[in-house]
Amino acid sequence: MSTSTVTRAEVCAVACAEIFRGAGEIMASPMSPTPTVGARLARLTFEPDLLISDGEALFLAETPALGGKAPVEGWIPFGRVFDVVASGRRHVVMGANQIDRHGNQNLSAFGPLQRPKRQMFGVRGAPGNTINHPTSYFVPRHTTRVFTDRVDIVSGIGYDKVDSTNPAFRFHHLHRVVTNLGVFDFGGPDHTLRALSLHPGVTAEDVAANTSFEVADLATAETTRWPTEEELRLIRTVLDPKGLREKEVSA
Amino acid sequence: MRDKRISLEEAVSGLRSGMTIGIGGWGSRRKPLAFVRAILRSDVTDLTVVTYGGADLGLLCSAGKVRKAYYGFVSLDSAPFYDPWFAAARTGGEIVAREMDEGMVKCGLQAAAARLPFLPIRAGLGSDVVNFWDGELRTVQSPYPDAEGRTETLIAMPALNLDAAFVHLDLGDKHGNAAYTGVDPYMDDLFCLAAERRYLSVDRVVETEELVKAVPQQAIILNRMMVDGVVEAPGGAHFTFSGSYGRDERFQRHYVAAAATPESWAEFKARYLDVSEAEYQSAVRTFAEERTQL
Numbered sequence: 170m171s172t173s174t175v176t177r178a179e180v181c182a183v184a185c186a187e188i189f190r191g192a193g194e195i196m197a198s199p200m201s202p203t204p205t206v207g208a209r210l211a212r213l214t215f216e217p218d219l220l221i222s223d224g225e226a227l228f229l230a231e232t233p234a235l236g237g238k239a240p241v242e243g244w245i246p247f248g249r250v251f252d253v254v255a256s257g258r259r260h261v262v263m264g265a266n267q268i269d270r271h272g273n274q275n276l277s278a279f280g281p282l283q284r285p286k287r288q289m290f291g292v293r294g295a296p297g298n299t300i301n302h303p304t305s306y307f308v309p310r311h312t313t314r315v316f317t318d319r320v321d322i323v324s325g326i327g328y329d330k331v332d333s334t335n336p337a338f339r340f341h342h343l344h345r346v347v348t349n350l351g352v353f354d355f356g357g358p359d360h361t362l363r364a365l366s367l368h369p370g371v372t373a374e375d376v377a378a379n380t381s382f383e384v385a386d387l388a389t390a391e392t393t394r395w396p397t398e399e400e401l402r403l404i405r406t407v408l409d410p411k412g413l414r415e416k417e418v419s420a
Numbered sequence: 421m422r423d424k425r426i427s428l429e430e431a432v433s434g435l436r437s438g439m440t441i442g443i444g445g446w447g448s449r450r451k452p453l454a455f456v457r458a459i460l461r462s463d464v465t466d467l468t469v470v471t472y473g474g475a476d477l478g479l480l481c482s483a484g485k486v487r488k489a490y491y492g493f494v495s496l497d498s499a500p501f502y503d504p505w506f507a508a509a510r511t512g513g514e515i516v517a518r519e520m521d522e523g524m525v526k527c528g529l530q531a532a533a534a535r536l537p538f539l540p541i542r543a544g545l546g547s548d549v550v551n552f553w554d555g556e557l558r559t560v561q562s563p564y565p566d567a568e569g570r571t572e573t574l575i576a577m578p579a580l581n582l583d584a585a586f587v588h589l590d591l592g593d594k595h596g597n598a599a600y601t602g603v604d605p606y607m608d609d610l611f612c613l614a615a616e617r618r619y620l621s622v623d624r625v626v627e628t629e630e631l632v633k634a635v636p637q638q639a640i641i642l643n644r645m646m647v648d649g650v651v652e653a654p655g656g657a658h659f660t661f662s663g664s665y666g667r668d669e670r671f672q673r674h675y676v677a678a679a680a681t682p683e684s685w686a687e688f689k690a691r692y693l694d695v696s697e698a699e700y701q702s703a704v705r706t707f708a709e710e711r712t713q714l
Binding site: 225226227244246247248251254255277278280282283284285286287288289290291292293294295296297299300301322323324325326330331332334335336337338340341 | 446473491492493494495501502506507510511512513516517519520521522523524526541542543544545546547548549551552566570571572573574603604605606607
């Protein structure tokens with residue numbers, strides 16, 4: 170398998186797999202195609218003990234392609250997902266309509282709370298996810314509209330919302346933000362967005378031009394690693410033979 | 421044992437304007453839409469609705485029947501995902517939103533089911549959920565300090581007490597024992613436990629003996645203490661799915677497209693909503709046949 174034709178979506182899939190490195194025996198809950206490829210790739214390579222579901226109510230014993238079927242190992246209806254959330258044994262990768270530099274996220278609506286300009290899903294499980302267990306974000310199109318100074322509605326809570334005097338906040342952890350441009354975390358000054366790596370071909374200027382606020386360590390960020398040949402084989406022939414990742418990620 | 425079989429109209433006649441109703445199912449999954457259609461045909465309005473929202477909430481908003489909504493999300497579960505009528509009610513400022521984390525809905529129903537004023541939950545802290553509730557949502561401090569002497573302050577999720585609950589299951593008997601046959605019970609048992617009056621629709625009413633033979637015992641999520649009225653409503657979850665049929669994706673897209681203009685909605689309403697449930701089911705069959713011929 171040639172690495173010379175690796176796509177941006179494939180680099181993203183591997184970066185999403187890396188989100189789960191060291192996660193152990195927890196439920197991986199990716200919410201869109203590329204992070205799903207990533208979670209399954211991690212499970213087929215370095216994190217075999219991850220639990221994955223069909224997105225509906227079944228835990229899968231094996232690791233199928235996107236949309237594919239696999240033998241089942243357990244039952245996880247929605248009501249029980251809330252038990253897992255409260256237990257902390259989960260790492261979710263959500264999408265985001267907006268993210269600010271402290272990691273506040275919005276997928277609810279744009280505009281005022283009681284009279285929005287545009288309605289999306291509502292807060293969904295974002296408040297419970299972010300306060301209970303590791304949370305990462307995947308943004309397939311990194312723009313200043315997403316990476317904004319201030320989110321309209323805080324669905325997923327950022328580091329500046331953490332009350333350090335209240336131990337109820339002690340499980341809050343935003344692990345990674347993977348976008349079509351790079352890999353980030355909140356390890357900048359005062360838990361602000363920091364560049365860990367930029368994808369091959371992406372410059373610091375590209376990221377700066379598409380982010381409303383200053384990104385820490387942008388000049389010194391490394392280059393995101395290439396997929397290995399084995400990872401490429403798994404992505405292309407086992408996990409996503411239909412190439413759904415390419416529809417999600419814009420280069 | 422009481423025979424609780426009633427009609428959709430009889431079930432809805434117990435409703436009064438201003439009531440708080442819970443609607444079972446989840447998003448576009450096993451929603452009691454035959455009941456929702458019956459509510460649309462009634463003059464009941466000014467409702468407070470508690471739901472994991474889908475087109476149930478959308479349809480009620482289309483008729484201006486919702487004053488206030490308590491929900492974890494509103495989703496059609498397939499493209500275009502956002503319900504057009506809920507969106508219109510929100511952007512028009514027509515409803516008071518008590519938006520919350522999905523887990524808080526379950527928590528609030530559990531509190532009501534156990535006749536407790538609140539249950540503590542971590543979800544919601546630090547987020548705009550608190551601001552959505554305009555002071556209705558408070559916190560509670562643990563009386564038990566941790567090892568370092570610190571105490572946790574948590575969200576005190578209030579009981580979501582319901583005047584009435586509406587749920588749809590696949591199979592039930594005339595007394596209110598009922599089962600789901602798909603992969604997920606959702607929160608339908610909790611909706612019934614949280615409510616004063618509990619209305620169940622099922623695709624098929626069978627004898628108790630047949631019910632218990634048809635499913636594993638664990639699937640019988642409602643017992644007689646949890647149900648006041650049973651309606652046999654074949655296709656009662658349409659266009660969401662039930663255990664015995666899938667979601668009608670084409671019809672759901674048709675619903676969304678119809679909401680785009682007053683003219684297209686008037687047409688949709690005349691054909692599918694200003695009619696009896698039997699006429700709705702017949703019109704839906706015709707719709708499917710027309711689309712197959714295209």
